[in-house]
Amino acid sequence: MTLVAGIDSSTQSSKVVVCDAETGTIVRSGSAPHPPGTEIHPDRWWDALQEAIGVAGGIDDVAAVSVGAQQHGMICLDETGAVVRDALLWNDTRSDGAATALIDDLGGPTAWVDETGLLPVASFTVSKLRWLADHEPENADRTAAVCLPHDWLGWRLSGSADIENLWTDRSDASGTGYFSAATGEYHDRLLQLALRGRSPRLPRVAAPHETAAHTATGARLGAGLGDNAAAALALGAGPGDCVVSLGTSGVVSAVGDRAPADYDGLVAGFADATGRQLPLVCTLNGAPVLAAVAHMLGVDLKAFSDLALSAPPGAEGLSLVPYLEGERSPNLPHTRGALHGMSGVNLTTANIARAGVEGLLCSLQYCADRIVEQGIDIRRIILVGGGARSAAVRQIAPSIFGCPVVVPEPGEYVALGAARQAAWTLTGTEEPPAWSAAAENTYEADPAPAVYAQYREASALTVGR
């Protein structure tokens, strides 16, 4: 049996799956946690990856491997390939002022959206680079190359220390803010604008099924990919499908052929991993919202789910606005969450749990609406990520989204998408290898627009500070 490996270096952990290259059946897997925080030395990811590979029984026997990872993280390397400073992650909001300044520098949102398909927010690499130029100019001066988490891990797996050998792929490059998913080209002038004239090397953009390099044991290294593109690849998402991922972030995305143009900047024009577009809206507040409310109620995640399901829809008027870490969609990096509509009658643990689940799902329905506004048809939701393990989320989701919700069996879909890309380097075919789809359950429920309307009233009261 020919084996391939897929890696997901996500916000919270490293995950590895080893699969049969022909069918996609997982034969071994492993994971290891990352340290918390929004600023991390990439070596910590490397250490966790080595641990996860060990748990998975090693990858010396695989014919190909690809790395998927959290998007946008800023990794700066010097001339010798050494890391200049800790990576700033997608959920680090210190660069929000830099994002606003960059929009102004280009004369407003139109030029950004027309050139790159997105509007700078704190999450994107371009904003982090402007922050670096303004707050740590000596580190900006030392930066000879800029790359992303998946680029760096792939390069390390290749054994190279030469920044000339860095590569990336279209899906992750499209999240930088200096690349266009519509044209497939870097915009060097935007990189220079961010870094106030400095022009470090960027990784070359490898093709979707290219063998970009080899590991020490001779396995092919694929182009790699951003985590959301990897999930879409694993799930074989097509027209009418909207993938909702409840990881650390909440992500709503849809694969298609048309690049979006959202001048409000909520729908980002990312690329997928096959040559198509991946319009995407991302929140800062995903599954950890559930854990935070459960923690506050003093219950575990199972009891939390049971509590939420024991309360009526709308939680008797309670709405939880889940902007616990500030928010990106809508762009309110310094706001905080809120519990609205409390009365002497409705303030029960069950209602609070229900409001937590509904608030999280409503925040994602808000994102799905933005995708629909771009003319994209949503006929069903495919729900993945750690948060999909919650029975309450699965059961309440169709009433909030107003369409069927398909939940594939729990699994590491980002790592699986990376493995599928690795298998694609072996076939070299026009389309990725046809792997059998995961078993899935479909959840349906009557739409509950009143719950969403109640949430929207509450979220309108939540403002930045």
Ligand SMILES: Nc1ncnc2c1ncn2[C@@H]1O[C@H](COP(=O)(O)OP(=O)(O)O)[C@@H](O)[C@H]1O
């Ligand atoms: N049964 C569950 N109910 C609610 N949340 C869960 C459950 N299982 C896992 N999670 C949450 O899922 C998150 C991890 O999901 P994951 O998709 O691996 O995140 P990431 O890709 O960002 O590292 C954690 O915040 C965890 O609390």
Ligand SMILES: O=C(CO)[C@@H](O)[C@H](O)COP(=O)(O)O
């Ligand atoms: O910023 C984005 C997408 O724009 C996030 O989706 C990150 O890519 C992190 O993903 P998770 O670790 O939450 O899965």
